[in-house]
Amino acid sequence: MTRRFGGRAVVAVVTAVVASGCAGGPPRHVPAPPPAERIPEEDESRDVGPEIPVRIGLHWEGREFTFGSDGSFVLSSSRSSSLDGSRLRATLVAGDADGEFHVVDEEGSAVWQGRGPLRVEARGSRHLRAGDLKVRGSLEISARQDSLFVVNVVPLEDYLRGVVPLEIGPRPAEDLDAVAAQAVAARTYTARRLEQYTSLPFDLFASVQDQVYAGIEVENAVADEAIRKTRGMVLADRDGLVEAFYSSTCGGRRSDIAAVWPHREVNGALRGGSDGSRGREWCRSSRHFEWRESWSGAELSALVRKHLGVVLELPPGSVQGELVDLKVVKRGPSGRIAILEYRTESSSFRVPGDRNRWILRRSDGSILRSVLVELNVRREGGRVVEVVAEGRGNGHGVGMCQVGALGRAEAGQAWWEILRAYYPGARVRPLRSGDLPPGRDAGA
Ligand SMILES: [Zn+2]
Incomplete structure (x- = not known):
C-alpha cells in the first residue's frame, strides 16, 4: 500500500562537511606531459554502472532519526498510514527486540507504526532530507534490536556526486583529470564493496569506514563533470575489479598493499613504486610531503x-x-x-x-x-x-596519491594515464554485470 503526502518546506540544519583527503596545491615543477592518447576502451558499452542502486548506511546507531522532504513524498511498506507534514521522526519502540518503530509528525502525532522496512521516496524533482543531509534517491528505514537503520538507496553515479568532492576536496576546473581519476577510483571501490557487510542492511557506511558521503549539499560542477566524463568506468585487472585504495600524499613512495596490511596478498595493481623522480615527486607540493x-x-x-x-x-x-x-x-x-x-x-x-x-x-x-x-x-x-x-606523506600510501594526481593533471596527464600510473597493470573499462554480486545488476 502506498500513500502520498503533501509536504511543507522543511527547515533543517545542514552540517557543513569539511573536505578530507588531500591538501595543498599541485607541484610547481612541470615535467613534460606524455603524448595525448585516446583511451582505447572508450568505445566499449557503458550500460551497467550508472543504473546500479547502491545502499548507503546513513544511520546505524541510536533509536531516533529525523527525515522529510522539501516537497511531497511517499511512504510505503506492507503496513502504511498517512500524515500531513514533511518533517517526520522515526523512533524505535523501547524494549522491542523485534524492531518495531513508529513515525511521528512535527506535532508528535503518530503517523506510522510497524516493523518496516519503511520506504520513503520523494516525488517529482524533490529531494529527501535524512538527518542533516539532503539526498538523492530514496530512504529505507528498518530497526533491529536497539538501533534504527536508515539506508539511502541511490544510483551509483548519483552517490559519487556526494563522495568525490569530499574525497579530493573542491577543485578548480584545471584539476578535472585528477578529479576524474578520483571518480573512477571511488566508483571501483564502491562496486567492489557491494554487499560486503553480510549482517548490515547496506553496502557502505557514509563515513570514513568506507567513503565519506554527504549528499547533494557538497556536489559541485567540477566533480559532476569528472563523474559524467568517466560515467560507468572502473579499474580492473585479470582478477576483476581492483580494490582501488587511495590516500592523500604518498611522500614520493607508494606502498605495497601487503606492506601496509600484512594479512593482504600482494596485488599487482596495488604494488608500491615511486611517484616521480627524486626531488621531483608529483606530490611534493603537499603540506604533508x-x-x-x-x-x-x-x-x-x-x-x-x-x-x-x-x-x-x-x-x-x-x-x-x-x-x-x-x-x-x-x-x-x-x-x-x-x-x-x-x-x-x-x-x-x-x-x-x-x-x-x-x-x-x-x-x-x-x-x-x-x-x-x-x-x-x-x-x-x-x-x-x-x-x-x-x-x-599523509595516509597509507597504497594506490592513488591524490596530491600526486593533481600534479599530474596540471602537467597535462589525462585521467586514464593518472590511473595507470597509480594502479600498475590495471586497465580502465566499463563496469559489467559480471563484476557485481549476483542479483545486483541494473535495477536490482
Ligand atoms: Zn605521491
Missing part, C-alpha cells in the same frame, strides 16, 4: 599506555609503565615501517606497519600522518626521554 613531530618520553609513554593495547586488541591494563625503548624492527620496500617494537618497563610489543599511526599520535590527538618516517630516539637513565619523527 615532509613533516616533523616530537614527543617527550612522558608524552609518548602516555600515548603507548592509552592506545597500544587498543590497537593490538589486548585486555585492558596490558600496557604498563614507562617506555624504555622504541625500535624499528623491519621496514617494507617503500621504506615504511613494517614492524615497530615498543619496550616498556614491564614488557615489549611489536606493532605492524600502518597500525602504529594510531599509537604515535600528534599533539592534537590526530593520528600520525604516515609510517614513512625516521624515528630519532633519545634515551637517558634507561628510559626514552625524547622521540623526534621526521616523516613524509
Whole structure:
C-alpha cells in the first residue's frame, strides 16, 4: 500500500562537511606531459554502472532519526498510514527486540507504526532530507534490536556526486583529470564493496569506514563533470575489479598493499613504486610531503599506555609503565615501517606497519600522518626521554596519491594515464554485470 503526502518546506540544519583527503596545491615543477592518447576502451558499452542502486548506511546507531522532504513524498511498506507534514521522526519502540518503530509528525502525532522496512521516496524533482543531509534517491528505514537503520538507496553515479568532492576536496576546473581519476577510483571501490557487510542492511557506511558521503549539499560542477566524463568506468585487472585504495600524499613512495596490511596478498595493481623522480615527486607540493613531530618520553609513554593495547586488541591494563625503548624492527620496500617494537618497563610489543599511526599520535590527538618516517630516539637513565619523527606523506600510501594526481593533471596527464600510473597493470573499462554480486545488476 502506498500513500502520498503533501509536504511543507522543511527547515533543517545542514552540517557543513569539511573536505578530507588531500591538501595543498599541485607541484610547481612541470615535467613534460606524455603524448595525448585516446583511451582505447572508450568505445566499449557503458550500460551497467550508472543504473546500479547502491545502499548507503546513513544511520546505524541510536533509536531516533529525523527525515522529510522539501516537497511531497511517499511512504510505503506492507503496513502504511498517512500524515500531513514533511518533517517526520522515526523512533524505535523501547524494549522491542523485534524492531518495531513508529513515525511521528512535527506535532508528535503518530503517523506510522510497524516493523518496516519503511520506504520513503520523494516525488517529482524533490529531494529527501535524512538527518542533516539532503539526498538523492530514496530512504529505507528498518530497526533491529536497539538501533534504527536508515539506508539511502541511490544510483551509483548519483552517490559519487556526494563522495568525490569530499574525497579530493573542491577543485578548480584545471584539476578535472585528477578529479576524474578520483571518480573512477571511488566508483571501483564502491562496486567492489557491494554487499560486503553480510549482517548490515547496506553496502557502505557514509563515513570514513568506507567513503565519506554527504549528499547533494557538497556536489559541485567540477566533480559532476569528472563523474559524467568517466560515467560507468572502473579499474580492473585479470582478477576483476581492483580494490582501488587511495590516500592523500604518498611522500614520493607508494606502498605495497601487503606492506601496509600484512594479512593482504600482494596485488599487482596495488604494488608500491615511486611517484616521480627524486626531488621531483608529483606530490611534493603537499603540506604533508615532509613533516616533523616530537614527543617527550612522558608524552609518548602516555600515548603507548592509552592506545597500544587498543590497537593490538589486548585486555585492558596490558600496557604498563614507562617506555624504555622504541625500535624499528623491519621496514617494507617503500621504506615504511613494517614492524615497530615498543619496550616498556614491564614488557615489549611489536606493532605492524600502518597500525602504529594510531599509537604515535600528534599533539592534537590526530593520528600520525604516515609510517614513512625516521624515528630519532633519545634515551637517558634507561628510559626514552625524547622521540623526534621526521616523516613524509599523509595516509597509507597504497594506490592513488591524490596530491600526486593533481600534479599530474596540471602537467597535462589525462585521467586514464593518472590511473595507470597509480594502479600498475590495471586497465580502465566499463563496469559489467559480471563484476557485481549476483542479483545486483541494473535495477536490482
Ligand atoms: Zn605521491
